[in-house]
Amino acid sequence: MSASIENPHFLLRRLHSLLGLLPVGAFLIFHLWENSQSRFGAEHYNEHVVAALKGMNYLPLMEIFVIALPLLFHAGYGLVITAQMRAELARYSYARNRLYWMQRISGIGILLFLLQHVGMTRIAGTWDPSVGDDLFGHMQAMLSQPWMLGLYLVGLLLSVFHLANGLASMAIVWGVTTSVRAQTLFGWVCVLIGVLLAAMGIHGLMGFLS
């Protein structure tokens, strides 16, 4: 047996890193793309987007094993990692140090947002089928309240930041980018990815209000 497998420390960290992109990050991209179709109106959204997803076979299993469990592990282990942070932002005001701090703070913010977000959509839908039957109307009613719209905007931007910045540090962790030049260039690629995802997400949020 080899040391790195006997000792779970390294494996757990790499698993946390990997799950952040696959499936959690990939699901976020899919989720934003899916909801950007709110632009095409209530009928299209409820019948062609939501109903099509709800009609999928084995959906609960996929929700549990592809979304919920990886997300819970990523979040739980992320909190363990966050406990090790001693960021001195005033003393070391470098961009990467700020991003390091933001990655951990945004993680906590996303966790709080998701409790509210999943609770008022997916969980609420199990008690009250009308939530799922007219999800467009449900979202429209929620997002018409300015504070709720603000909350969703913050939750969206934190999630997109966390994914884009996570991608940049993931590339270093796995040894894809090693030179300063490669890390800087890929950092800008991640900025571009983040901006595009944020635009798609905001587009989708606004779609519920049109």
Next chain:
Amino acid sequence: MTEQSIHLRIRRQDRPDSTPYWQEFVISGRADHNIVSLLMALRENPVTISGQRVDPVVWEHNCMEEVCGACAMLINGVPRPSCSALVAELDQPIRLEPLPKFPVVRDLLVDRTRIDQGLKQVKAWIKIDGVWDTHEGAPRIGPSEWAANYLYSRCMSCGCCMAACPQFGAHSAFLGPAPLAQARLMNAHPTGRYDKTERLHAIMAEGGLSDCGNAQNCVRVCPKEIPLTTAIGELGRQTTVQLLKDIFGPR
């Protein structure tokens, strides 16, 4: 050279377990002082700004040419070697504090055992006795590889990178950037590479490579401009390959 008055604020601590306190000094000195020579001048007449004669300030210094690493401390809030910190280039009052993250022994003297522990943990040495013919010289390496390796050989274990690291400290087992960079250097050595797997396994355990948070403060404060974050990226790649070998074989 004309003398000028230099204003100093020093964080002092009498014993490892006692409470630190600040003392201020104004001394008359030449403009070309560095912090080590300034502390030497202060040692001759340790009188505070209020006229009180106190114990001389304790600190470490050795080479005076930024190669030994002994004199690193926090100067105006930045971890750096004090021999290469020139008084003429510093804002006054100059604030001197012990290098953070390391236990204080007295005044500006800290216990840097953890750097040595880290170097031991990653086996940052070359075994010259072995089953192969040690009389034969090590295989030659190309100039570009030599040039890349040389950057890491400049490490003087001053601890500045570790002091600036938000993941390193009494609260965590993280080795810190300096020992990791030495693992990168030894893994590239023609003889040292025979123990590469051992070193990689050492940094794939608690306190190892994966405790790095990529805040990259280390590379900003390193007085020898060692590409620490590149070493961490390269070790990321080496451990990724090692992980695949560990899971799927062969070793």
